[in-house]
Every structure is written in C-alpha cells, then in structure tokens.
Amino acid sequence: MRILHLCLSCFYIDGYNYQENILPRINHEDGHDVRILASTETYVDNLHLGYVEPREYVTEYGVPIKRLPYVKVGTHFSTIKFRKYPHVYEEIAAFAPDVILSHDLGYWSLLDVIRYKQDHPEVKLYSDTHADYYTSGTNWLSLHVLHRIFYRHLVQKALPYLEKYLCISDECRRFNIENYGVPESLTEFYPLGGMIPSPEEYDMARQRRREELGLVPDELLLVHAGKLEPAKKTDSLLRAFAAVPELKAKLAVIGSIPVETQSQLRAQMDSDSRVIYLGWKNSDDLMEYLCAADLYCQPGKVSAIMQNAVCAGCPILLYPHSGYVKDYDYGNMLWVRDETEITAVLQEIACGKVDLPALQRNSQRCARELLDYRTLAARLYR
Incomplete structure (x- = not known):
C-alpha cells in the first residue's frame, strides 16, 4: 500500500515523537511505501518554531520527506497562514498513493488534494485534527476570521471526500463541530499515542x-x-x-x-x-x-x-x-x-x-x- 502523509497545515519536526513522526515510521515498518510532504516550519535549536530551506531527504526511520516552499501571499505572516505550496497536485500524482492522511486541513493547497481525490475517487482520504479551544483560536481575530471563515471554508470543501475526520480528543471534536460545521457522524476518536516497549x-x-x-x-x-x-x-x-x-x-x-x-x-x-x-x-x-x-x-x-x-x-x-x-x-x-x-x-x-x-x-x-x-x-x- 502507498501511504502519503501531508504535514502542510502544520510543522514537521525531525527526531520527535509526535504523531506525524511516528505514524509514517510504523507504516514503513509494516511494509508499506510511505512518503511525507511537509512545510518548512520546524523547531529551530529545539526552542522555538522557525523555518528551514525546502529540501528532500530521508527521515531517521527511512521515510522519504520533501519540504515544500510557501508561495508568497502578501506579507510573511499572511503567507504562513494562507499556506499555499507549488505543484501539490503533481507531487501527489507522482507518488500515486492509495491512502492520504492530511494532518489538519488548514492550508490553501488542500484544494489540490481535493482535486486529486475527485480525479481518483478510489484513493482513501483521511484527516486528523488537533484544533481545540485550548490551542487554537485563542484571540478574537484568530477565532472569528482565521478559523470560522478561512479554515471553515477549507474544511467544508473537504468534508464530502473524507473517509473519516480523526479527532485527537473530545475537545477537538467539539471545536471542529462548533467552528467548522463538521458532522459528528464523520468524526472518530484518534488519540495521540505512543510506542509500547517490550x-x-x-x-x-x-x-x-x-x-x-x-x-x-x-x-x-x-x-x-x-x-x-x-x-x-x-x-x-x-x-x-x-x-x-x-x-x-x-x-x-x-x-x-x-x-x-x-x-x-x-x-x-x-x-x-x-x-x-x-x-x-x-x-x-x-x-x-x-x-x-x-x-x-x-x-x-x-x-x-x-x-x-x-x-x-x-x-x-x-x-x-x-x-x-x-x-x-x-x-x-x-x-x-x-x-x-x-x-x-x-x-x-x-x-x-x-x-x-x-x-x-x-x-x-x-x-x-x-x-x-x-x-x-x-x-x-x-
């Protein structure tokens, strides 16, 4: 099975035990062909979020990853919130995945993902979500403009094409239902997990x-x-x-x-x-x-x-x-x-x-x- 992880709505941090690190690793260890498309956002010096140059490399667990540059949209702030990337449709088509897991849906290039799903209805498209009232929409502008207008528009576009909308907590489920209009029947609890040592x-x-x-x-x-x-x-x-x-x-x-x-x-x-x-x-x-x-x-x-x-x-x-x-x-x-x-x-x-x-x-x-x-x-x- 060919599995594509999209980390375009969020950061991808090498060497960490976050969900977007471990799931591709396990998919790979289970014998599947796995790829990651990611933004250039990551931790700098393990202290604060920053940005690195676009590049291709292999993760420490042997999974190919490609960091895509942002397409400039006005200021740097609007660019990193709009999250448009070049040639996303072509990147997906070159890999031809059987399964796509988008880690959150808050990026404009999601429209390229939706277009690929429309052209290839046999592909299974999942999204997880980490958005909740504790970490997201923490000020008026973010909640009422970024989340309730911009991100809601993108989520609504994606909903007809999703197999499941995977919420990492009950708080996430509530936030997404109330702010993005996600139907509860589409949601599924998908907690952040861990590796159990022998x-x-x-x-x-x-x-x-x-x-x-x-x-x-x-x-x-x-x-x-x-x-x-x-x-x-x-x-x-x-x-x-x-x-x-x-x-x-x-x-x-x-x-x-x-x-x-x-x-x-x-x-x-x-x-x-x-x-x-x-x-x-x-x-x-x-x-x-x-x-x-x-x-x-x-x-x-x-x-x-x-x-x-x-x-x-x-x-x-x-x-x-x-x-x-x-x-x-x-x-x-x-x-x-x-x-x-x-x-x-x-x-x-x-x-x-x-x-x-x-x-x-x-x-x-x-x-x-x-x-x-x-x-x-x-x-x-x-």
Whole structure:
C-alpha cells in the first residue's frame, strides 16, 4: 500500500515523537511505501518554531520527506497562514498513493488534494485534527476570521471526500463541530499515542538510566519533560518538590529552557540536590528515562509526552484538562490544579499513601487498550 502523509497545515519536526513522526515510521515498518510532504516550519535549536530551506531527504526511520516552499501571499505572516505550496497536485500524482492522511486541513493547497481525490475517487482520504479551544483560536481575530471563515471554508470543501475526520480528543471534536460545521457522524476518536516497549526493552532501559542517575533501589524517580516554557509550570513543580524534603526521590528535568526563564529555573534546580537537569534529549533517550521513572509530572499545558509516559507504564501527575479527564483516565492519574495540590500529592507519596504500582498497572492497561501507535496506524489500512 502507498501511504502519503501531508504535514502542510502544520510543522514537521525531525527526531520527535509526535504523531506525524511516528505514524509514517510504523507504516514503513509494516511494509508499506510511505512518503511525507511537509512545510518548512520546524523547531529551530529545539526552542522555538522557525523555518528551514525546502529540501528532500530521508527521515531517521527511512521515510522519504520533501519540504515544500510557501508561495508568497502578501506579507510573511499572511503567507504562513494562507499556506499555499507549488505543484501539490503533481507531487501527489507522482507518488500515486492509495491512502492520504492530511494532518489538519488548514492550508490553501488542500484544494489540490481535493482535486486529486475527485480525479481518483478510489484513493482513501483521511484527516486528523488537533484544533481545540485550548490551542487554537485563542484571540478574537484568530477565532472569528482565521478559523470560522478561512479554515471553515477549507474544511467544508473537504468534508464530502473524507473517509473519516480523526479527532485527537473530545475537545477537538467539539471545536471542529462548533467552528467548522463538521458532522459528528464523520468524526472518530484518534488519540495521540505512543510506542509500547517490550518487557525486555523496558527492563534494559530502566536499569541503564537508573544506574546512570545514581538511584538506589528504594529511591523514586520523577520525570518532567518538554519545552520548559512558563505554561509548563516547571517552577511550580520545583517549588512543590523542594517543599517535600522527606520524599526519597530524584526529579529529572528534561527539555529546553527559554532564555527569558533560564536563570530562574536553573537557580531553582541548583538549590535542590535531588533535582537533575538533563537538558534536551532525543525521542529515544526520552523514552528510556520514562521507562526508568516511577512518576511522570505534567502539571501545566498539554503535551504529547504524557501519552508516551503512559506507554512507558508511568503513573501520571497531571493538570485536569477536560480532554485528559474524559479520554485518558484509567485510574492512573494524580490530578493537580496548582502548586498546593502538587505539594499535597508529593507528601502523600512520601507517606506511602499512594499505590504507585497500582497506578502503573492502570497506565499499562491504558497503553494497550487506547494508545498503541501500531494499532492506531493499522486503522489506515482497512
């Protein structure tokens, strides 16, 4: 089967564990012929979104990718929001896919994709969507002009040609129904997932990383990871951890720190000998640290690292975003809204009042039943 992934409405970031990285990888490993067409938007220095030159190369997993230039439409801002690319129809035709998965639909060249589907009705066209009220349409102009007029127009054009409209959360489903007019009958829950390590991979990674960090057998490892911007609430987690010195644990902080908060966060980390700052790690290394962890801590904004942590069998300390509560609670979550609640949970863990092994088993069940990317990828083959 020939499967084409379109990352033209969003960024594509090499070396990450995002959905648009892992699904093509698994499609390829399953023996299919896979290609990616992507924009030039990506992370620069693992800190902020920026743009690279158009080029063709092969991903670290052996999937050919082509980054297409934007067609200039007025200013740079309007160009990157309009998202028109040259010769998209011809690029698709040259590959002749059996399945197309468009990662979101907010790009003008979607009209070329629709035209190709019209000319080749046997091709299966899917779209996923990540748009929700938390991350999209966060100001009046974006919501009422960009989403409710421009993107709605494109989505409405595509709806008659879609097999399924794949929503990564219930919040996404609601946003798309209310703002784009997507019929609920076309939507399907398609969560962000993760790779589940084999028992042998898990044991080897856990032993290796715990030895590296100098953990003794009865010492817990807490992990906090991601782009450590203020919305991640890294500072609140560090203060709460420092407030519970009786907790026999190390806290490994993994990720890149924005320049404006670097001095503050590094000072907080340096003041507690139990905190280890590991810097940015690639997706494979991060997964090994998650295997070594006894608790993954995400008290702030949403992040796909949460799903990876569940797939590594971690209990999760998590802010109760409504989509998380509805979609992912298998009895493996410790819900915290603020620093006071983080501190209280850590105190309960220190006192032995939290059954971490039970939470771990529930995370393993959630991973098997909901988040395995191999199962999610196979839904494109039916």
